[in-house]
Amino acid sequence: MRDLMQWVGVPEAEQTAVLASPPDEHELAAAVAGLRRDLGSLDSSVTWRAASGTLPLYAYLTVLPEVLAWHAARRVPRAISHATMHQLGSRVRDGGVVRPYWFSRHFRGSLYRLGRLQFDRTARHGEPLLDVHIPGDGHLTPEACDDSLAAARPFFAEHFPAEEYKRAYCTSWLLDPQLADYLPEDSNILRFQRRFTTESVITQADDDIRAFVFDLPSGAELPRRTRLEAAIADHLAEGKHWHHVTGWLPL
Ligand SMILES: CC(C)(COP(=O)(O)OP(=O)(O)OC[C@H]1O[C@@H](n2cnc3c(N)ncnc32)[C@H](O)[C@@H]1OP(=O)(O)O)[C@@H](O)C(=O)NCCC(=O)NCCS
Structure with a gap:
């Protein structure tokens, strides 16, 4: 998780806070399954609660290697994948919170x-x-x-x-x-x-x-x-x- 956070540029102080507050395992599994289902689609089916804490960030980082493989299968240059995903790291605040709906677009490959x-x-x-x-x-x-x-x-x-x-x-x-x-x-x-x-x-x-x-x-x-x-x-x-x-x- 730390390597992935490093790759997308999550600030150091946020990384520590994120690792200290993992989300509920079942909620994470459900969110990850939804993101996998949405990969390649132009719409997102995953919904998030307003106060979902670190759940969206954990879910996005869990599927990140699969999304990067999906990019690679379409020969998207790694530098473009990196520039695209770097926005996730730059938007993490308040102990691992991101605006989840916005990042659905990055993670469904659109x-x-x-x-x-x-x-x-x-x-x-x-x-x-x-x-x-x-x-x-x-x-x-x-x-x-x-x-x-x-x-x-x-x-x-x-x-x-x-x-x-x-x-x-x-x-x-x-x-x-x-x-x-x-x-x-x-x-x-x-x-x-x-x-x-x-x-x-x-x-x-x-x-x-x-x-x-x-x-x-x-x-x-x-x-x-x-x-x-x-x-x-x-x-x-x-x-x-x-x-x-x-x-x-x-x-
Ligand atoms: C879009 C953006 C990069 C434009 O910045 P820019 O290239 O500096 O824009 P301009 O040259 O037109 O700036 C004109 C004036 O507005 C100011 N300005 C522009 N964006 C500003 C911002 N986000 N905050 C404060 N002032 C801003 C500039 O400093 C300048 O004022 P000055 O002459 O007194 O210094 C900037 O507004 C921004 O980062 N916005 C946030 C992202 C966003 O809203 N995206 C669209 C989502 S729908």
């Missing part, structure tokens, strides 16, 4: 990190589509996004040849057009936004934007240290809302 961006294999009305995600590490430079987007189609054509991905979409607060009222034209966020043709379907994102940008619970005082933080705080203070917006781009 999500891959290609440089700056992550791409999740999905489908709508029979059309294979890539769902783009933006991990919160480092700046979102246009060059890094160009490289990731250029890599996506060849990567999936090589490793998942049965599915032809011609389009990608992204549903994120980063695509909220209201950000243009606050951020400079040449900010990375607005340059990223301009790549997409957006849909009018939107959902409220106030709580998510608080979590993604500030990592603070709702109701907490928001700091205004950067232009984005000031924008978010001012907008909410005026009683306005942020939205998740869906945008599309050809690959």
Whole structure:
């Protein structure tokens, strides 16, 4: 378990806490069986309780070697598997807790990190589509996004040849057009936004934007240290809302 935690980059202090609180054996066996069943599928059948402690992390790490073998059978380069799975380690906190639903995509073999961006294999009305995600590490430079987007189609054509991905979409607060009222034209966020043709379907994102940008619970005082933080705080203070917006781009 420690070697696996080391490989995905779980911080040392968390590793000790995780090893000190193993989950219930029966719950672990059931979760592992579910993750095995889901491997290769575009959906997840495993459900987690809200307060499931270290159970999701133990279950993910238990199946990790099988998921890596599944990647290897599709000739996914080890460096891409590693970059993909490293997000798990980086998100462990509070004594071994991770946001379990998010990682289902990594462990069913649908999500891959290609440089700056992550791409999740999905489908709508029979059309294979890539769902783009933006991990919160480092700046979102246009060059890094160009490289990731250029890599996506060849990567999936090589490793998942049965599915032809011609389009990608992204549903994120980063695509909220209201950000243009606050951020400079040449900010990375607005340059990223301009790549997409957006849909009018939107959902409220106030709580998510608080979590993604500030990592603070709702109701907490928001700091205004950067232009984005000031924008978010001012907008909410005026009683306005942020939205998740869906945008599309050809690959
Ligand atoms: C997406 C992300 C990498 C963009 O960062 P970036 O490349 O620095 O973005 P920009 O160049 O557009 O930044 C414009 C301004 O906003 C600030 N800013 C951007 N992201 C910020 C963040 N997460 N927290 C605080 N300030 C941020 C920048 O510091 C800059 O302000 P400044 O000029 O006062 O310094 C960053 O917002 C991030 O890590 N977000 C979390 C991940 C996420 O939300 N993913 C999408 C999930 S749906």
